[in-house]
Amino acid sequence: MDKRRILFVDDEPGVLAELEQTLAGMRERWDMEFITDPLRALARLDADPFDVVISDSRMPGMNGGQFLGEVMLRHPRAVRIILSRPMDRDDALEALNASHQFLAKPCSAETLKAAVARALALRKLLAGDTPLKSLISRLDSLPSMPALYTRMVQELQSPRSTADSVAAIVAQDPAMTAKILQLVNSAFFSLSRHVSDLPTAIVLLGLDTIRALVLSVQVFSQFDPQTLQTLSVDTLWQHSVRVGALAKRLAGSAGVDREMVNDALTAGLLHDVGKLILAANLPNIYVKVAPLAQAEGIPECEAERRLFGAAHGETGAYLLGLWGLPEPIVEAVAYHHHPQDRETRELSALAFVHAANALCSMTGTARLDHAYLDELGLGGRLDAWRELAAGDADV
Known part of the structure; x- marks a missing residue:
């Protein structure tokens, strides 16, 4: 088995x-290699080339944000992870635009291993001559984790966090605040x-729901509607909100635990983010998706597969x-159109996102997998x- 190459960068030799010992x-x-400069x-x-680059946020001469920014420009396929102490918050925030993941110092060995393993598992999706690997290699850029989120x-994660303290962070972005209150x-x-105010919204809907809404709003805001002439961002956004809200209701009606309900909401809000990525990076090809789907009477995800080699589900899941x-x-997100492709059959957020997306389909070509739902005991619902x-009404 080929070893994965990990580069650690921190100006403190100790x-x-x-890290090397741990x-x-x-x-x-x-x-693994460990470099101080x-x-x-x-x-x-x-x-x-390295598969993963893990950097401290605060270093003399070139801080973590500047360093990872250079890595992003020179080696865009490397997974970039930032490590930061609470006192280095400003440096860490600067680095967020150039990093895929954020880990707080002190970081346990298990947390670090899990983060790297997760990143490498995604790289495994690209191992060999796979359609997704070919597609990802054609993309100029992938969005970074939103800083506000x-x-x-x-x-x-702070034991001192309150509805007011969380609301104060969101309120730093007036447009975000207005959008969240509109949704609420x-x-x-x-x-x-x-x-009419964020603290009340947080109390009534819960922190998990507000967190999911903040993430989805920020993801969509990274894409300029003026440059996405092949895709209506507003239409896709309204569909995504409807799917997320319905997926949450379906999960709640099935009596699953709160974590699965929240996962259904978040995944529903983000299930089509791959469409944004494809339309932003390959607009001349993406413009052919809807006409092909309509001409042949196939789901748009199948049209994407023919044109790109992979569809928006796995593209968004990769991000x-x-x-x-x-x-x-x-x-x-990966399997919301083809839930049978998932290796295991236990009940998860996938079932509710799949059903919600089909029931809210914008084009009418997203199809319910009745056999899959029956297998989970959900067909009767x-x-x-x-x-x-x-x-459901439109937002």
Whole structure:
């Protein structure tokens, strides 16, 4: 088995020595190098490719944000992870635009291993001559994890976080605040009264729902509608919100635990992010997707597969996996059109996102997999689910 190559960069030799000792057990699987100087690290990267680059946020001469920015320009296929102490918050935020994942110092060996393993598992999707590998290699750029969302997650991890402290972070972006309040007051979330402030919205809907909304709004805001002439961002956004809200309702009606309900919401909101990536990077090809689907009476995901070799589901899942989102969310995005392709059959967010997307289909070509739902014991719920979908109003 070929070893994966991991480069660690930190200006403190003691930190690198501790990392090397902690990760000694991974030597059989990882080829690791530890460098204190970011300029020397760039030269090393130019000489030999690495699969993953892990950098401290604060270093003299060139901080982590600047270093990872150079890595992104020179070696865009390398997975980029930033490590930051709480005191280095400003440096870490600067680095977020150039990194795929953020890990807080001190970082346990298990957390670090899990982050790298997750990143490498995604690379495994590209191993060999696969259609997804070919497609990803043609993309000029992938969006970075939204900075505001990461700051919000950091705050939620603090034992001192409150609805007011989380709201204060979101409120730093007035456009974001307005969008969140618009969504909260829409028919999708069925609140009994009008909400005019973020702390109240957080109390009524919960931090998990607000976090999912912030992430989805920020992801969509990274794409300029003026440059996506082949795709209506507003139409896709409204569809995504409807699917997310319905997936949450379907999961709730099935009596699953809160974590699965929240995963269904997040995955539903982000299930079509791959369309944005394809339309932004390969617009001349993406413009052919809808006409091909309509001409041959096939789902648009199948038209994408013919034109690109891979579809928007796995493309979006690849990005979300790089960002370190939970596996159930990544899987739901990857397989929302073809849930039978998932290796295991236990109930997960995928079932609710698949059903919600088909029931909310913009084109009418997204099809329910009745055999899959029957296998999970959900087929008998479809009539009730159709009523829920019919009752949804546009945002």
